[in-house]
Amino acid sequence: MKRKLAKYVILTFPLFLLNWVLLYGEDFSLKKNVKSILVLHSYHQGMQWTDSITKGIQQVIKSQPEEIDVFFEYLDSKRYLDVNHAGQGQIFNQKYKDRNPFDVIISVDDDALNFLAQNRNSLFANTPIVFCGVNQPLIEKVLRDTLITGVQEIPDIKETFSLIRKLHPNANKIHIVNDIYSETAKTNRKVTDSLKNQYPKEIAYLDTLSSEELKEKVSMIPEDDVILLLTFNQDRNKNFISYKDERRIVLSNASAPVYAVWDFFLGKGVVGGKIIKGKEQGILAAKMSLRVLEGIQPSKIPIVSHSQSSFIFDYRQLKKFGIANTALPTGSIVLEKPNSGYEFNERELFWVIFIFALLLTLVIILIQLVNKNKEAREALLIKQDYLEITLGQNILISKIVTFLNSTNDLSEVVNDVLNTITGSGHADKAFVFSLREENKIDKAIGLRYSENGEIVTDKEKEYWNFNIHRQLRLIFNKKNVVSSNLHEFSHNEQKFFQANGIKSIMLLPIEVRSKVNGVVGFAFASEHNWTPAEMRIFSTLTRVMANAWERNFQMNQYLSIEKQHGVALRLMERTSRLASIGVITGGISHEINQPLNAIKINTSLLLRQLKGEKNPLLKKLKSIDKGINRIDQIILQMRDYWVKPGLVEEDQVWVDLNKALQRSCSLVERNLKKENVRLHTQLAGTHLLIEGNKIQVEQIIINLLMNAIQAVKRTDKKDKIILVKTFKQYKSALLIIEDNGPGIPKEIGEYLFDPFFTTKEKEEGTGLGLAIVKAFVVRMKGHIRYENINGGGVRFVVDFNALEDEKVSITPNF
Numbered sequence: 001m002k003r004k005l006a007k008y009v010i011l012t013f014p015l016f017l018l019n020w021v022l023l024y025g026e027d028f029s030l031k032k033n034v035k036s037i038l039v040l041h042s043y044h045q046g047m048q049w050t051d052s053i054t055k056g057i058q059q060v061i062k063s064q065p066e067e068i069d070v071f072f073e074y075l076d077s078k079r080y081l082d083v084n085h086a087g088q089g090q091i092f093n094q095k096y097k098d099r100n101p102f103d104v105i106i107s108v109d110d111d112a113l114n115f116l117a118q119n120r121n122s123l124f125a126n127t128p129i130v131f132c133g134v135n136q137p138l139i140e141k142v143l144r145d146t147l148i149t150g151v152q153e154i155p156d157i158k159e160t161f162s163l164i165r166k167l168h169p170n171a172n173k174i175h176i177v178n179d180i181y182s183e184t185a186k187t188n189r190k191v192t193d194s195l196k197n198q199y200p201k202e203i204a205y206l207d208t209l210s211s212e213e214l215k216e217k218v219s220m221i222p223e224d225d226v227i228l229l230l231t232f233n234q235d236r237n238k239n240f241i242s243y244k245d246e247r248r249i250v251l252s253n254a255s256a257p258v259y260a261v262w263d264f265f266l267g268k269g270v271v272g273g274k275i276i277k278g279k280e281q282g283i284l285a286a287k288m289s290l291r292v293l294e295g296i297q298p299s300k301i302p303i304v305s306h307s308q309s310s311f312i313f314d315y316r317q318l319k320k321f322g323i324a325n326t327a328l329p330t331g332s333i334v335l336e337k338p339n340s341g342y343e344f345n346e347r348e349l350f351w352v353i354f355i356f357a358l359l360l361t362l363v364i365i366l367i368q369l370v371n372k373n374k375e376a377r378e379a380l381l382i383k384q385d386y387l388e389i390t391l392g393q394n395i396l397i398s399k400i401v402t403f404l405n406s407t408n409d410l411s412e413v414v415n416d417v418l419n420t421i422t423g424s425g426h427a428d429k430a431f432v433f434s435l436r437e438e439n440k441i442d443k444a445i446g447l448r449y450s451e452n453g454e455i456v457t458d459k460e461k462e463y464w465n466f467n468i469h470r471q472l473r474l475i476f477n478k479k480n481v482v483s484s485n486l487h488e489f490s491h492n493e494q495k496f497f498q499a500n501g502i503k504s505i506m507l508l509p510i511e512v513r514s515k516v517n518g519v520v521g522f523a524f525a526s527e528h529n530w531t532p533a534e535m536r537i538f539s540t541l542t543r544v545m546a547n548a549w550e551r552n553f554q555m556n557q558y559l560s561i562e563k564q565h566g567v568a569l570r571l572m573e574r575t576s577r578l579a580s581i582g583v584i585t586g587g588i589s590h591e592i593n594q595p596l597n598a599i600k601i602n603t604s605l606l607l608r609q610l611k612g613e614k615n616p617l618l619k620k621l622k623s624i625d626k627g628i629n630r631i632d633q634i635i636l637q638m639r640d641y642w643v644k645p646g647l648v649e650e651d652q653v654w655v656d657l658n659k660a661l662q663r664s665c666s667l668v669e670r671n672l673k674k675e676n677v678r679l680h681t682q683l684a685g686t687h688l689l690i691e692g693n694k695i696q697v698e699q700i701i702i703n704l705l706m707n708a709i710q711a712v713k714r715t716d717k718k719d720k721i722i723l724v725k726t727f728k729q730y731k732s733a734l735l736i737i738e739d740n741g742p743g744i745p746k747e748i749g750e751y752l753f754d755p756f757f758t759t760k761e762k763e764e765g766t767g768l769g770l771a772i773v774k775a776f777v778v779r780m781k782g783h784i785r786y787e788n789i790n791g792g793g794v795r796f797v798v799d800f801n802a803l804e805d806e807k808v809s810i811t812p813n814f
Contacts, residue, residue: 034066034067034068034069035066035068035069035103035293036068036069036070036071036102036103037061037068037069037070037071037102037103037104037105037106037289037293038071038073038102038104038105038106038124039054039057039070039071039072039073039105039106039108040073040075040105040106040107040108040112040115040116041053041054041072041073041074041075041108041109041112042075042077042078042108042109042110042111042112042133043074043075043076043077043078043079043108043109043111044074044076044078044079045072045074047078047242047243048243048244048264048278049133049243049262049264049278050074050108050278051278052263052264052277052278052279052282053108053132053133053278053279053281053282053285054072054282055279055282056278056279056280056281056282056283056284056285056286057070057106057282057283057285057286058070058282059279059282059283059286060282060283060286060287060290061286064290068293071102073092075088075111075112075115077111078182078233078240079240088115089115089119089122089123092119092123093122093123096123101124101125101126101127102124102127103127103128103292103293104127104128104129104130104289104292104293105124105127105128105129105130106129106130106131106132106285106286106289107129107130107131107132107134107150108131108132108133108281108282108285109132109133109134109153109184110133110134110135110136110183110184111183112131113129113131113134113142113150116129117139117141117142126147127147128147128148128292128298129145129147129148129149129150129298130148130149130150130151130285130288130289130292130298131148131149131150131151131285132150132151132153132281132282132284132285133151133153133278133281134150134151134152134153135152135153135154135155135184135187136183136187138152138303146297146298146299147297147298147299148298149288149292149298149299149301149302149303150285150288150303150304151281151284151285151288151303151304151308152303152304152305153276153281154276154305154306154307154308154309155188155261155262155274155276155309156261156273156274156276156307156309157188157191157192157195157228157230157261158191158195159274159307159309160228160259160260160261160273160274161174161192161195161228163259163273163274163311163329164226164228164259165202166327167323167327168224168226168257170224171202171224171225171226172202172222172224172225173202173203173204173221173225173226174202174203174204174225174226174227174228175204175205175206175218175221175225175226175227175228175256176192176203176204176205176206176227176228176230177206177214177218177227177228177229177230177232177246177250178192178205178206178207178230178231178232179207179208179231179232179233179234179235180207180208181233181234182231182233182234184231184233185230185231185232185233188230188231189207192205192230206218206232207232208236209235209236210235210236210237210239211235211237211239211241211245211249213235213236214232214235214249214250215249215253218249218250218253218254219253219254219255221254221255221256222255222256223255223256224256225256226256226257226258226259227250227254227256227257227258227259228258228259228260228273229246229247229250229258229259229260229265229270230260230261231243231246232246233246243262243264243265244264247264247265247268247270248268251268251269251270254269257271257317257321258270258271259271259272259273260272260273260275261273261274261275261276261309262275262276262278263275263276263277263278263279263312264278266312266314266335267314267335269314269317270314270317271313271314271317271318271321271323272311272312272313272314272317272318272332273311273312274307274309274310274311275309275310275311275312276307276308276309277308277310280308281308284304284308288301310331310332310333311328311329311331311332311333312332312333312334312335313328313332313333313334313335314334314335314336315334315335315336315337315338316336318334396420396421396424396426396537396541397537397540397541397544399420400417400420400421400541400544401544404417404544404545404547404548409552410445410545410548410549410551410552414432414445414448414545415448415450415455417545418430418431418432418448418449418450418455419450419453419454419455421450421522421541422450422451422452422453422454423452423453426522426534426537427522427523427524428451428452428501428523428524428525429449429450429451429452429500429501429502429521429522429523429524429525430449430450430520430521430522430523431447431448431449431450431520431521431523432445432447432448432510432518432519432520432521432545433445433446433447433448433518433519434446434517434518435472435475435516435517435518435519436515436517436518445518451501468493468496470490470493471489471493471507472519475507475508475509475516475519478509478511478516479509480506480507480508480509481505481506481507481508482505482506482507482530482535483504483505483506484504484527484528484529484530485503485504485527486498486502486503486504486505497523501525502523502524502525503524503525503526503527503528504523504524504526504527504528504530505521505522505523505524506521506522506523506530506534506535506538507519507520507521508520508521508538508539508542509542510542510545510546510549511546512546512549512550512553513550513553517549518549520538520541520542520545522538592631592635593632593635596628596631596632596635599624599628600625600628600632603621603624603625603628604625606621607621607622607625652691652692652693652780653691653692653693653694654689654690654691654803655689655690655691655692655693655694655697656687656688656689657688657689657690657697657726657733657735657800658683658684658685658686658687658688658726659687660694660697660698660701661681661683661701661724661726661735663698664698664701664702664705665679665681665701665705665724667698667702668702668705668706668709671706671709672709672722675709675712675713675720676720677709677712677713677720677721677722678719678720678721678722679721679722679724680721680722680723680724681723681724681725682723682724682725682726682727683725683726684725684726684727684728684733685728688726688727688728688733688802689733689802689803690733690780690800690801690802690803691780691781691800691801691802691803692780692782692800692801693776693779693780696776696779696780697776697780697800699772699773699776700735700773700776700777700798701735701737703769703770703772703773704737704773704796704798705722705724705737706769707769707770708722708737708738708739708741709722711739711741711742711793711794712739712740712741713741714741714742715740715741715742715792717740717792719740720739720740721739721740722737722738722739723736723737723738723739724736724737728802731801731802731804732799732800732801732802733799733800733801733802734797734798734799734800735797735798735800736795736796736797736798737795737796737798738789738793738794738795738796739793739794740789740791740792740793741792741793741794742792742793743788743789743792743793743794744786744788744794752770752786753770753771753773753774753784754771777798777800780800780801781801782798782799782800782801783798783799784796784797784798784799785797
């Protein structure tokens with residue numbers, strides 16, 4: 001017995017260890033320190049030059065043994081020449097502020113390097129930069145920077161010009177296609193202008209033209225002339241022209257030979273030239289980046305400033321224009337050149353292929369004649385089976401479409417759909433489950449499972465996700481999983497499916513808006529060879545369900561927008577009411593001030609008359625005078641708070657946080673006494689100046705204090721305490737308000753600052769207090785957060801911008 005147990009442990013332990021590594025090994029790999037590279041492109045994805053550099057970078061990175069994360073960003077400056085990219089810096093700041101800095105940045109083309117030269121300190125401080133594709137002279141700031149190196153893009157326009165003059169000595173003109181708008185075009189123009197000074201009669205420019213005018217001009221160039229194709233990305237009407245369109249416009253209308261200096265122009269009719277390749281630029285930049293990742297300082301890696309171009313030609317165009325290979329420069333590369341052996345034996349090879357094809361045809365005809373009757377009978381039987389299957393499939397699809405079109409809520413009919421499939425015999429089992437929980441429909445579907453026409457309710461989605469996670473990775477990559485006998489699955493997956501009565505299965509992804517939102521499965525209890533007809537019908541059913549899924553998603557989006565519209569209307573109504581309070585407060589304070597002033601004057605007269613006398617009324621008069629001053633102060637603060645809306649929109653000024661806190665505490669003093677709440681304050685120094693708006697700062701403090709009062713009010717604690725602290729921390733001034741109330745439940749934390757969200761009774765709050773607080777704090781470029789306190793209570797922390805040097809002569813807004 002012990003030997004059997006030991007044998008069982010020895011056999012099963014390796015399988016358990018392998019399964020554990022497969023399931024959890026990926027989690028441990030995530031703990032490695034993975035290097036990261038940001039590739040910042042000047043132009044847009046899909047542009048041939050940009051994509052070829054990307055391929056070069058990826059080729060080098062993918063060949064490395066260690067994992068390297070690569071992120072791509074695009075400035076799109078080729079299509080939008082006049083756009084200021086300052087806003088892009090704000091987007092990058094929001095996008096990458098919470099992640100670790102990149103280990104190196106690969107800057108592609110001039111605009112990206114210029115952008116980083118201006119914004120690196122604020123976005124990616126101290127991050128090394130490797131540039132490529134830069135064809136403008138490097139600015140002094142880049143040359144002096146010890147964290148920048150790279151590869152210059154030096155197109156050999158002069159070499160190509162000399163080559164054209166050599167290969168076409170009888171050409172009257174060399175027509176240069178190059179606009180005058182982009183920075184690359186301007187750099188090209190400087191080179192060609194120097195050539196024009198040497199050969200003024202040989203060069204003609206095609207530059208400030210519309211695309212239609214360019215077509216016309218190119219079509220009028222004589223066959224004996226030559227065209228040099230450079231960059232024409234924007235025509236006279238400011239329309240963007242891609243390199244692909246530029247090549248098409250020129251080559252489809254030109255009768256003269258066309259030369260170029262960039263590899264993306266090759267093919268489709270370009271003769272050749274001294275060609276620079278984008279992929280090579282990417283490879284060089286990626287290799288330099290790897291050296292930086294190894295710890296080598298960029299200043300120790302020399303900038304590559306020599307040409308990386310090669311003479312490359314198209315054999316078909318050389319032949320078309322009668323250019324001999326012997327006239328080409330030594331070491332030239334000739335593309336599309338036919339095999340010399342094939343050229344030599346072309347006639348013999350033709351006859352061999354012809355005779356072989358003839359003999360093969362005769363053999364096929366003989367086989368067809370022998371099996372003609374048999375094939376005819378089989379074809380009729382197949383056709384009959386096909387028609388029967390097609391009829392059944394059409395009926396099934398019609399039923400399912402009827403279900404799906406009968407409602408806008410897919411979750412209501414998905415059970416009927418699955419039962420129809422399994423009840424019709426097209427599959428023993430059918431199931432669908434969502435792979436995401438991004439919206440209402442994903443959560444509503446969960447896992448639905450049907451067997452023999454009935455819904456099975458004891459299946460758990462998480463259990464399925466866990467046991468077939470390897471197959472789900474294929475589904476997420478939009479791949480179908482089809483197995484007739486489960487042999488393609490792992491041992492554990494086979495056991496899982498067999499435990500659920502499945503021996504053959506088909507899993508298909510449900511795509512909604514280019515994302516895989518779910519998976520639908522069809523299965524049999526026995527081994528089953530899936531036919532092409534079954535693949536077609538189940539693929540069609542999956543697409544129909546995906547359409548219904550997307551329709552449901554769009555409906556939920558519409559309802560969400562309607563809900564947001566209603567919230568906005570209620571917010572407008574509440575705002576209007578709050579504005580009315582300001583008007584009413586102004587009137588009330590004016591009416592109160594008139595009798596109050598009379599009382600104040602008479603009290604002052606009585607105090608002066610009784611001064612020095614031992615009258616028992618003197619003490620009471622002083623108490624009355626003190627109360628009158630208190631009322632006057634409260635009215636003044638209320639007028640500042642409600643009746644001066646102009647202050648809310650004024651420019652930011654320096655406000656004394658401690659003074660604002662003291663005024664705010666006096667406004668809520670009555671509420672504190674009413675609820676028997678003790679208020680403790682710990683203020684930093686005498687003055688704590690912050691950048692903000694006095695009225696808004698006081699409203700922030702009042703709203704937070706009132707929330708704290710209402711929170712401690714709901715507790716049974718004998719001592720109800722609110723603690724308010726202010727202190728300076730580096731460039732920030734912190735306001736902390738904490739209470740010993742019940743705290744904030746975790747489940748409502750994410751909604752805490754949303755407008756109209758409240759847990760109070762209707763008469764206690766509107767749900768606007770914290771939303772207004774956050775809006776004011778953000779307007780002052782500050783931050784607010786909250787945290788629950790151990791033992792009960794909550795702490796709100798507001799971070800304001802503080803005056804760095806309090807000795808600076810600035811008059812605070814007290």
